[in-house]
Amino acid sequence: MRITVEATPIRPGHAAGVEAFTYGLLTGMAADPSHDLRVNVLRGTLDQWRDQVSADQIGWSEIGQPLRSDTAPGQLLRRWTPTRVRDSLAVRRAVNVVRQRSVPRQRGSDITLYPFHSAPIGPGPSVVVVHDLRHLHAAFHAPGFAAVVRENVARASALVVTWPHPYRETLRLFPEAAERTALIPTPTFQPAPARAAARPEPGLLVYPSSTAAHKNHATLLEAMASLPQCRLVCPGPLVEPEASRLLARAALPDLRGRVSFPGFVTLDELNALYARADAVVIPSLWEAASGAMLEAFSWGLPVACADAEPLLAQLEFTGAEAAVFRATEPASLAEAVQRLLADRAHYATAARHANGRLAARTWTATGGDYLDVLRWVAQGRPGPMPRSTFAAELTREEAP
Structure with a gap:
C-alpha cells in the first residue's frame, strides 16, 4: 500500500x-x-x-x-x-x-x-x-x-x-x-520518561499549551493575582494576538517575576518542567482531549481543570479525579488550586490511578x-x- x-x-x-x-x-x-x-x-x-x-x-x-x-x-x-x-x-x-x-x-x-x-x-x-x-x-x-x-x-x-x-x-x-x-x-503524547525523578517545587504550576484564545490563559493569569504563593510557567507556541496581551499582563506588578511564557520548548525542557511542577492547571475552554492532562497523569501530578465539556468527558473516560473550577471565573480557579495544594497527595494518587488506563497504549x-x-x-x-x-x-x- x-x-x-x-x-x-x-x-x-x-x-x-x-x-x-x-x-x-x-x-x-x-x-x-x-x-x-x-x-x-x-x-x-x-x-x-x-x-x-x-x-x-x-x-x-x-x-x-x-x-x-x-x-x-x-x-x-x-x-x-x-x-x-x-x-x-x-x-x-x-x-x-x-x-x-x-x-x-x-x-x-x-x-x-x-x-x-x-x-x-x-x-x-x-x-x-x-x-x-x-x-x-x-x-x-x-x-x-x-x-x-x-x-x-x-x-x-x-x-x-x-x-x-x-x-x-x-x-x-x-x-x-x-x-x-x-x-x-x-x-499520551509526551509521557514521563522511564525512571523519571520528580522533585516538586512547592507552588510551581505548569500549563503547557499554545496561546490560542480558547486555551484561556487570560482567566489563569487573573487567578494568579489571587495566588501570591504560586508561580506559573506556560510553555508552548506563542500565538497572536493573545500572546502579546498575555505577555503584557504578566509584566504588570502583581504578576511580574511569577509568570513566564518561554514559548515552544524541547521535550527535555518540558520534562524538566514536569519534574519540578507541583501541579498542572488546565483552564482550556475546549479540547479534543487535553494532552497536558494525560502528561500530568503519567507524571503522577495533581490536576486542576476547567469544567469545559470535553475536559469533564476526559476525566470520565480516564476514571480520573481533578480539582474542577468554573472555566471563566478566576476566583473559582484560584480556589481549586488552593484546594488541590491543600490535599496534594490525594490528587496525585488519583492522577497515577488515571494513568493506568492509557499507560499500555x-x-x-x-x-x-x-x-x-x-x-x-x-x-x-x-x-x-x-x-x-x-x-x-x-x-x-x-x-x-
Whole structure:
C-alpha cells in the first residue's frame, strides 16, 4: 500500500498537540515495513521532522506554501487583523485557494492521510483525522474553518477521531458519516520518561499549551493575582494576538517575576518542567482531549481543570479525579488550586490511578489501527469499517 501523509499544514514548533500527534503517528505507522510511506512537509522544516521521526523508510518531500500565519509576517498580520475578518468565509476561501495551488497532485499513491482536519483535502481516496469540532459550535464559531471541516467530512473516504468526546460530537453533527467514522485513541503524547525523578517545587504550576484564545490563559493569569504563593510557567507556541496581551499582563506588578511564557520548548525542557511542577492547571475552554492532562497523569501530578465539556468527558473516560473550577471565573480557579495544594497527595494518587488506563497504549498499536483503516479505504471499503479494539475497551463498548 502506497500512503501519502499531507503534513504541510503543520509547522514544527507552532502546532502543539497536532504536531506531537503527527510525530507519534508517523513513528507508529513506520514500524510496519509492509507499506510505502511518503510525507509532504513544509519547505525548510525537513530537518525538524527528521529529528522527531527517525524512520529511514519514510520518503520526505518539502513543499512551499504561501500566506502562512505561523511566519513572522503572518504572526504580525494575525495580531492586527480582527478575528471576525480572519475567520470569515471569504478570507479563508481566498487563502485556501492560493495555498492549494502549491500542493502537488498525489501521483502514485493509493491513499492520502490528512492529519489536520481544518485544512482542505485534495481529490482521491482519503482519510481525515478529526481532532475537535469547536469551530462548529456557537461559542467558537469560525465560518471559514467550519466550511472547510464540513467539506472535508463530506469528501473524505473515511474519518478517524482521536477521543470519545469529539467522536460522539462527530456522529451527532454528521450522522451520515457514521459508517465511515472510527474512534482511534492515541497514547499520551509526551509521557514521563522511564525512571523519571520528580522533585516538586512547592507552588510551581505548569500549563503547557499554545496561546490560542480558547486555551484561556487570560482567566489563569487573573487567578494568579489571587495566588501570591504560586508561580506559573506556560510553555508552548506563542500565538497572536493573545500572546502579546498575555505577555503584557504578566509584566504588570502583581504578576511580574511569577509568570513566564518561554514559548515552544524541547521535550527535555518540558520534562524538566514536569519534574519540578507541583501541579498542572488546565483552564482550556475546549479540547479534543487535553494532552497536558494525560502528561500530568503519567507524571503522577495533581490536576486542576476547567469544567469545559470535553475536559469533564476526559476525566470520565480516564476514571480520573481533578480539582474542577468554573472555566471563566478566576476566583473559582484560584480556589481549586488552593484546594488541590491543600490535599496534594490525594490528587496525585488519583492522577497515577488515571494513568493506568492509557499507560499500555503505544504508537505502534495506534499506527496499526490507522493502517487498518487506510487499507480498508485503499481496497474500496469492503465490508464494515475496521474498529479499534482499544477504543472499544476504553469506552467500555463491545467491539464489533
